[in-house]
Structure formats: structure tokens, C-alpha cells
Amino acid sequence: MDQTDSLLEEALRQLDSGQPLDQVLASLPPDNHELASLVQTAAAIRNLDHPRLQPASAHAQRQRVLNTAKKGQATHRSLKWPRMATSLGLAGVALLALLAVLVFRAPASARAATLTDVQGVVEVASSPEAGDWTIATEGQSIHQGEVVRTRPDSSARLVYFEGSQTLLEADSAVLIEALSGSWGKVLKVQLRQLYGQTDHRVVPFQNKNAFYRVETPAGMAEVHGTVFGVDVDPTDGVYYSVDHGKVAVSQQGATVFLTAGQATLVEPQSTPEDPSYAFYIQGPIESMEGESWVVGGTPVTVASSLTTGFQPGDWVVIRGRILPDGTYLADRVTYAKNEQVKLRFTGVIESIGDSSWIIGGKTVLVNHETEIDGDLSVGDVVSVNYLIQPDGSWLAKEIEALENEEHPTPTPTSTAEESPTPEESETPTPEGSEAPTPEITETPEATPTLTPEPTLESNRAGCENGTWQHPEGLKLAARWGVSYNEIMSWFCQGYGFGEIDLAYELAIQSGKPVTEVFAMRASGMGWGNIKKALEAQSTAQPPREKPTQKPKPNKKP
Amino acid sequence: MIETRTLPDLVTRAQRGSTEATGQLYERHYQSIFRYLAYRTGDLRAAEDLTGDVFLKMLEALPNFRVGTASFRTWLFQIARNLAIDHYRRNRNRPVQPLEEVFPADGEHPEDVAQRQLTGELLRQALSRLPDDQRDVVLMRFVEGMPLAEVAAALHRSEDAIKGLQRRALINLRTLLESMEENHGSNR
Numbered sequence: 050m051d052q053t054d055s056l057l058e059e060a061l062r063q064l065d066s067g068q069p070l071d072q073v074l075a076s077l078p079p080d081n082h083e084l085a086s087l088v089q090t091a092a093a094i095r096n097l098d099h100p101r102l103q104p105a106s107a108h109a110q111r112q113r114v115l116n117t118a119k120k121g122q123a124t125h126r127s128l129k130w131p132r133m134a135t136s137l138g139l140a141g142v143a144l145l146a147l148l149a150v151l152v153f154r155a156p157a158s159a160r161a162a163t164l165t166d167v168q169g170v171v172e173v174a175s176s177p178e179a180g181d182w183t184i185a186t187e188g189q190s191i192h193q194g195e196v197v198r199t200r201p202d203s204s205a206r207l208v209y210f211e212g213s214q215t216l217l218e219a220d221s222a223v224l225i226e227a228l229s230g231s232w233g234k235v236l237k238v239q240l241r242q243l244y245g246q247t248d249h250r251v252v253p254f255q256n257k258n259a260f261y262r263v264e265t266p267a268g269m270a271e272v273h274g275t276v277f278g279v280d281v282d283p284t285d286g287v288y289y290s291v292d293h294g295k296v297a298v299s300q301q302g303a304t305v306f307l308t309a310g311q312a313t314l315v316e317p318q319s320t321p322e323d324p325s326y327a328f329y330i331q332g333p334i335e336s337m338e339g340e341s342w343v344v345g346g347t348p349v350t351v352a353s354s355l356t357t358g359f360q361p362g363d364w365v366v367i368r369g370r371i372l373p374d375g376t377y378l379a380d381r382v383t384y385a386k387n388e389q390v391k392l393r394f395t396g397v398i399e400s401i402g403d404s405s406w407i408i409g410g411k412t413v414l415v416n417h418e419t420e421i422d423g424d425l426s427v428g429d430v431v432s433v434n435y436l437i438q439p440d441g442s443w444l445a446k447e448i449e450a451l452e453n454e455e456h457p458t459p460t461p462t463s464t465a466e467e468s469p470t471p472e473e474s475e476t477p478t479p480e481g482s483e484a485p486t487p488e489i490t491e492t493p494e495a496t497p498t499l500t501p502e503p504t505l506e507s508n509r510a511g512c513e514n515g516t517w518q519h520p521e522g523l524k525l526a527a528r529w530g531v532s533y534n535e536i537m538s539w540f541c542q543g544y545g546f547g548e549i550d551l552a553y554e555l556a557i558q559s560g561k562p563v564t565e566v567f568a569m570r571a572s573g574m575g576w577g578n579i580k581k582a583l584e585a586q587s588t589a590q591p592p593r594e595k596p597t598q599k600p601k602p603n604k605k606p
Numbered sequence: 607m608i609e610t611r612t613l614p615d616l617v618t619r620a621q622r623g624s625t626e627a628t629g630q631l632y633e634r635h636y637q638s639i640f641r642y643l644a645y646r647t648g649d650l651r652a653a654e655d656l657t658g659d660v661f662l663k664m665l666e667a668l669p670n671f672r673v674g675t676a677s678f679r680t681w682l683f684q685i686a687r688n689l690a691i692d693h694y695r696r697n698r699n700r701p702v703q704p705l706e707e708v709f710p711a712d713g714e715h716p717e718d719v720a721q722r723q724l725t726g727e728l729l730r731q732a733l734s735r736l737p738d739d740q741r742d743v744v745l746m747r748f749v750e751g752m753p754l755a756e757v758a759a760a761l762h763r764s765e766d767a768i769k770g771l772q773r774r775a776l777i778n779l780r781t782l783l784e785s786m787e788e789n790h791g792s793n794r
Contacts, residue, residue: 054769087776094748097726100644111632114661118628530767557762
């Protein structure tokens with residue numbers, strides 16, 4: 050295939066240089082009909098009449114651009130003059146302001162969130178437009194206006210001064226639009242979730258001025274002492290789910306209120322769907338017939354827009370809502386990170402029997418091994434972890450209450466001291482990301498720290514024999530145009546997918562072979578210093594445009 | 607479009623506030639940007655608006671652009687690509703103005719116009735079914751005629767990666783176009 054790529058490129062260069070198509074075709078290997086047809090396709094595209102902007106529109110647009118350019122210059126000039134005149138007057142005001150601030154200012158820690166539980170590669174920029182991404186470090190302070198993003202297989206947690214938390218899952222980005230507070234643990238947070246999945250644990254507010262909001266491309270969630278999840282997918286809307294407490298979700302002038310165990314989907318430009326109880330299924334796809342799937346033994350309706358690329362045998366996570374007629378409707382489908390069957394749904398207890406309960410219209414069996422949380426009664430909202438028995442019946446492994454009696458325990462935080470100023474580095478404009486994958490928030494443990502599950506990464510799945518291919522490995526191979534084996538060779542040597550993603554990006558930006566980037570890492574350099582070093586080398590001399598060398602993958606029998 | 611030595615001069619003068627240089631930068635690049643955005647969004651009106659936005663963004667970010675270290679056109683296409691991605695996220699469900707309206711030309715035989723409309727619209731439809739990266743390679747490489755190295759820089763990929771992408775894109779496009787032309791022919 051490499052030879053075909055090179056031959057194709059050579060033929061395209063000949064077309065670029067003006068050589069007639071028939072001559073270019075004549076120069077190709079005579080038995081390579083595939084190559085000839087590709088060259089003809091490329092030539093046909095070049096020769097099309099392509100769309101053109103009409104001259105009148107272009108002229109008007111040009112004028113607008115020039116007017117903006119002129120205004121920019123005028124503003125710059127006018128700013129110079131008032132500075133001298135007002136500086137003296139400002140001095141007196143500044144003294145009074147300083148006094149007021151010292152008396153009335155919020156605690157310093159309220160104006161910053163602390164980045165904790167940093168896993169993989171996490172980056173921070175000073176603003177969405179700046180593009181000055183730097184590698185984030187554990188304990189780093191994050192301020193209003195900054196953006197935090199995570200790479201593949203990476204995550205991080207923002208902890209606020211009074212104990213509320215925001216967890217960023219892999220491939221997610223959040224802008225801190227507002228962050229402040231005042232005495233008495235009054236938290237004021239507004240986040241804008243750009244893409245990906247976040248989970249939120251909000252300590253109950255003690256003051257009516259406190260707020261915690263999450264803005265998304267489709268709606269806003271505002272909470273008051275809650276554990277909930279927000280999942281932004283540009284193509285499939287925003288999925289909100291609540292584990293504890295209550296969340297108001299608004300869009301297009303309509304608001305729905307989600308209580309514990311409920312979820313809603315908000316499409317762009319639409320009002321929120323009615324709240325529904327929800328389900329979470331992780332398991333193998335056992336069958337796919339149109340929109341009717343069976344996953345982990347559970348029948349699920351999956352819209353065709355969500356099915357691309359999946360096939361029977363794939364391990365997937367499906368999150369969705371339970372419709373009034375009992376249909377399990379998928380809202381999100383993603384590849385699972387491990388091969389553990391997990392089945393869960395929420396609903397209201399309708400009846401309690403000795404050997405079976407009816408919850409949300411579904412009969413689940415109970416036996417002596419079923420763990421039942423507390424003193425439950427008809428009407429309680431519960432979460433049910435279940436398994437499918439050989440005869441198809443559902444056996445409850447655990448039934449636990451989801452009402453508001455449990456609130457997240459405030460996590461005692463150390464004073465958010467200012468961390469060393471992150472090194473500034475110039476990076477290209479961040480690209481728009483791909484459609485993020487959604488996930489439901491799982492019911493958290495009583496203690497704030499969740500026991501990490503064994504993941505495909507920690508088990509180095511994909512490094513053993515077999516035909517199974519790691520989905521993250523496939524994604525990165527496609528992203529960087531290298532072989533799956535090449536990506537996995539780094540993974541199997543112990544690098545995380547977030548690190549691999551970053552290494553290839555740095556290699557392209559610097560013009561260095563990716564082996565050199567990994568060698569720097571292997572020598573003990575941190576990613577932040579590696580980035581600085583490569584940028585320093587690239588500004589010292591123009592970057593050479595040289596293909597990255599492919600490392601020899603570790604061949605495993 | 608070949609970037610000549612005069613382009614860095616224009617950029618430098620525009621950075622220093624020359625509206626005449628800014629105007630020339632617009633004149634040199636607006637059609638390329640519009641073409642790219644027209645295929646990228648499949649919506650003429652959106653492409654026109656976004657073309658203006660590209661140049662406004664250019665004005666904002668021009669002070670930070672380092673002449674001599676990167677291709678200006680590459681940098682401009684990166685801006686256009688980012689805006690196209692943002693546009694797609696915001697407006698996925700809105701109806702689009704199709705590309706057919708671009709094609710009528712004075713004095714042209716209607717059958718020829720219809721044939722060209724069909725082919726151009728087929729291309730747009732086929733492009734819309736490609737993965738983003740393949741679509742960008744097709745637009746930059748074959749519609750805009752950008753050299754391989756420039757496309758690689760614009761998309762933050764290696765040249766080998768772009769070679770592979772363009773081959774796969776052409777294979778997919780060929781298959782899609784053949785299928786669409788067959789369907790169109792059978793519907794006549």
C-alpha cells in the first residue's frame with residue numbers, strides 16, 4: 050500500500066505541474082488499474098466548476114473586513130491618550146479599592162479550583178481562543194476564563210473551595226466561565242462544557258446566592274446539592290442524568306426538572322425531553338436486527354444514527370432512558386473499557402414480594418443474595434443492579450435507594466495555594482474535536498474517592514495474542530495515519546493513549562521523529578519540558594518537513 | 607495558488623496596520639476559503655458568512671502570526687476548518703441552501719448546466735459522507751490544489767498520513783460517485 054500511496058502522489062504532482070491526464074496515466078504501471086482510476090477521479094474533481102462567491106457579495110464582505118481593520122487601528126491609537134490623564138486620579142481610587150477588597154473580598158481559595166486526580170494527559174489554556182495549551186499538573190490552580198481539556202484515556206477532577214467537584218472524563222473540555230465565592234462557603238460556578246462527558250458532585254448550598262451551572266450547546270443545567278452527569282455530543286444532543294438531588298435543565302424557554310435516577314436528552318434548538326428513568330448496560334452485543342439489539346441479555350432499541358461501526362461481539366456501554374411503554378431507548382453507545390458485564394436501571398418500586406419485586410413496571414427476582422439498601426417501600430426511587438438468568442429472567446444483585454437523603458460529603462480541601470505559573474508555550478489553534486462519546490453517571494460510593502475499576506489500559510488489553518483490537522488504538526492510528534501495530538507498540542511498552550496522542554502531535558509540530566519524542570520521555574523528562582524543548586529547537590531553526598520514522602513494533606508471538 | 611515572496615510582505619504590512627495590504631490578502635484568498643467552506647458545510651449562505659468570519663478572525667489573530675515560520679494560506683485554512691467544525695456543531699439540523707444555485711452561467715446550454723449541477727451536487731453529497739479528515743484532504747488537495755506538505759501542516763499530520771488519507775478518500779469517493787450516478791440515471 051505504501052508504494053501505491055507514493056505512486057499516486059507522484060501522479061498527482063505531475064497533474065499539478067500541468068501534465069496532461071493521458072500522459073500521466075501512460076506513465077503509471079500498466080497492470081495497476083486501481084491507481085489509474087484514482088488518478089482519473091482526482092483529475093475529475095480538479096476539473097469541476099466549483100462554487101464561487103459572487104463579486105457583489107465579495108465586495109461587500111471585503112469592505113466589512115477593511116472597516117473592522119480600520120476600527121481596530123483607531124481603538125489602538127485612542128487608548129494611548131487617556132492613560133496619562135487618568136493615572137493620577139486612579140491612584141486615589143486604588144487605595145480605597147484595596148481597603149475594600151481587604152475587608153470584603155472572598156477567600157482567595159474561592160477564586161480557583163484545584164486540579165486533582167490527574168490521569169493521563171490533561172491540558173490547560175488561558176482561554177478558548179488563545180491556543181496556549183500547557184500540560185496540567187496535579188494540584189494546579191484553575192481560574193475563571195481558563196479551559197481544561199483531557200486527552201484519550203485521561204481524566205481529571207476540579208475541586209472547589211467548599212468541596213464540590215467536577216470530574217472530566219476522557220476527551221472532554223470545560224471552560225470556567227465564572228468562578229468565585231464568598232464567606233460562608235457560597236460557591237458561584239458557571240461552566241461551559243465544550244465537548245465530552247463530565248460528572249458533578251455539588252455540596253448542598255447554604256446561601257441563596259450560590260449557584261452551580263453547566264452551559265452546553267443544548268441547554269443549561271442548574272443544580273442545588275446534586276450528583277449528576279452532563280454528556281455533550283454535537284451530533285446527538287446533550288444527555289443529562291441525575292444520581293442524587295434535583296437538576297433543572299432548560300432550553301428554548303422550557304425547563305424540566307430531573308430528580309434522582311432520571312435522565313433527559315436535549316437536542317440542539319429543541320426543548321428538553323420529558324424526564325425518564327434510565328438504564329446503563331455494559332456487555333457484548335449479542336444481536337443486532339435493525340434498531341433492535343440485545344446487549345448483555347437486555348433488549349435495547351438503538352436508533353440507526355448511533356449504530357455506525359458496531360457489530361455483534363463488540364463490548365459496548367449503552368446509556369439511555371426507559372420509555373413509558375417499558376422500551377429501553379439508547380441515547381449513547383460507546384465501546385466499553387473492559388469486558389465486565391454491568392446492568393443497571395432506575396425506577397419506582399411498585400410492589401414488593403418475597404421472591405420478586407416490580408420496579409418501573411419490570412419484574413425482578415430477589416433472593417438471599419440480593420443486597421437491599423435500607424428499609425425500602427413502595428414508591429421509593431431505586432437503582433437496581435441486575436443480571437440475566439439463563440431463563441431470561443432478571444435477578445436483582447443490589448437494590449438501593451436514590452432519594453435525596455444522601456448528599457455528597459464535602460471533601461476537605463487544602464488551601465488552594467498558587468501553583469508555579471505554568472510555562473507558556475505557543476501551540477497551533479486547537480482543532481475542533483470529534484463527536485464525544487457519552488456516558489451516564491454511575492451512582493457514586495459513599496466516600497468521595499471512587500475505587501478505580503480495572504480498565505483496558507491498566508490491563509494492557511490488546512497486547513496479548515488474539516484478534517481483538519483496542520478501540521483507542523484504532524482511533525489514534527486513524528488520527529495520525531500510522532498503523533495500529535505502531536500505536537500499540539508504544540502502548541504495550543507502558544505509555545498511555547493520552548501520552549501517545551500527545552507524542553505524535555509534538556512530533557508533527559516539531560518535525561522530529563516520534564521515536565525521539567518518546568526517547569525524551571523515557572529519559573525522565575516531563576511532557577511540559579519536552580514540549581518546551583521541542584519548541585525551543587524548532588524556533589532555533591526552521592522545522593524540517595520530514596516524515597516521522599516508524600518505530601519497529603515489538604513483535605509478540 | 608503558489609505563495610510568492612510578496613505574500614509575506616503583504617502579511618507584514620497588514621500586521622502593521624495597512625488596510626491596503628489587508629484588502630489584498632482578502633482578494634487573494636477569499637475564493638479559496640469560500641470554495642472550501644461551501645463543500646465543507648454544503649450550505650452557500652453559511653459558507654458566505656463563514657468566509658467573512660475567517661477574515662475577521664484573521665484580523666484578530668494576525669498579530670500572533672509569525673511570518674516565515676508557517677504558510678499563511680495553511681494558517682488561514684486552519685481557521686476556516688475550525689469555524690466549519692464549530693458551525694457543524696451549532697447547526698446540524700438546519701436546512702441548507704444547496705450548491706446548485708452556484709452553477710448557472712450566462713449563455714450556457716441548460717443541459718450542460720444541469721449536467722454540471724448534477725456532478726457538483728453529487729460531489730458535495732459524496733463528500734458529506736466521507737470522514738472529516740478525508741473530506742478535508744480532498745478539498746485542500748484536489749479542489750484547492752494545495753501541495754502535500756501544506757495539507758499536512760494544515761491538518762497537523764505527517765505527509766505519509768496525508769498520502770494514505772488521499773488514497774482512501776479517492777477510493778471512497780469513486781465508489782460513492784459511481785453509486786450515485788447509477789441511481790440518478792435510473793431515476794431519469
